[in-house]
Amino acid sequence: MFVNDPILLSKKLITFQSITPEDDGSLEYVRSQLKDSKFACNLFTKNGVKNLFARWVPEKTYDKTIAFNGHIDVVPAGDPKEWKYGAFSGEIKSGRIFGRGAVDMKSAVAAFMCAASEAVLEYDLNCSIVIMLTSDEEGRAEFGTKAILDWVKKNKEKINDCIVGEPTSSYKLGDTIKIGRRGSLNGTVYCKGKQGHVAYPKKAINPVEKIIEFLSELKSLQLDNGTKFFEPSSINISSVETDNPSSNVIPGECKAKFNVRYNDNYKASDLKKLIKDISKKFNNSSKSKIKLEYRESGESFITKPGHLSTIMSESIKKITKLTPKLSTGGGTSDARFLQKFYPVIEFGLVGDTMHQVNENTKTKDIVMLKNIYKEFIKNYDQQRLSQ
Ligand SMILES: [Zn+2]
Structure with a gap:
């Protein structure tokens, strides 16, 4: 059965010791979950790195696909003695979930998995949804999203737009969307x-x-x-x-x-x-x-403000009441590979503890993030109809 609770799903994902480029069985688990939500899943390996491409299609014909991209690998935990709770425990204390990947970016993966599985049940969608995940983002990133994009090309999979779930928010969930990177x-x-x-x-x-x-x-x-x-x-x-x-x-x-x-x-x-x-x-x-x-x-890239940033901003505003800033700051991400093929923006949790010991995020932010992604899917689908 699909774990349709983004907090419990985050907790489960955190318990896999998926230190880059290992996935520690997490992608197999994600595949079994997505299969329950009627996603057709392809799990493939490139130079020992596991990648997953999953697609849900409506029963009627569709002519537009939104893709969510993310990574299941994490940076090493560092000194275990410095962690208040186990680095792979997913311990929930005082409204926060702790563990490597809580911010970067297993909770966002859980949020878009749950958002997609709810959206396909609740809305009469006319678009297709793709979820692509890699376990090679934090390391060399040679056999991860790049390999997925090769696979997509080889299998003639169509994608129109892409959202990356990296932690882009600065202080509050919803304050920043990334529309490019240096x-x-x-x-x-x-x-x-x-x-x-x-x-x-x-x-x-x-x-x-x-x-x-x-x-x-x-x-x-x-x-x-x-x-x-x-x-x-x-x-x-x-x-x-x-x-x-x-x-x-x-x-x-x-x-x-x-x-x-x-x-x-x-x-x-x-x-x-x-x-x-x-x-x-x-x-x-x-x-x-x-x-x-x-x-x-x-190279630097920009997805100029347009339909993706507008729909995401409106979805964020509806759930959080905040108007996000469109930013191009910060380090690089897999969006650098995706932007060669599709318009791509990035939106996710507050990144303040990413890669640190005691990495953690508010559990209520995970639920809000799921709601934002779900709202985004609904609005993205409707925008297609009105075009
Ligand atoms: Zn990341």
């Missing part, structure tokens, strides 16, 4: 110098000082002042490393790492060119050479 580019700088004695600096080439000069030039770049929907792009240095244990040696090599969070003024390739120009100038005038390597986490 891009993220990770850079590593290598600088080779010449090792020597600190007392004879002229006989050495100091790569630490060179790298610091390079980084300060990088840091002084004024990328932009922000755009209509985005904060200014920024460069942040995250480490400067040498393997030098002695204070009287100038090391032969130095390495540094930085990250660029960028808005829709840039593509990763523009930034790489900009940084390369600095390194060229630098390499022309210096004996020590700068070498750069990159890892791209995802």
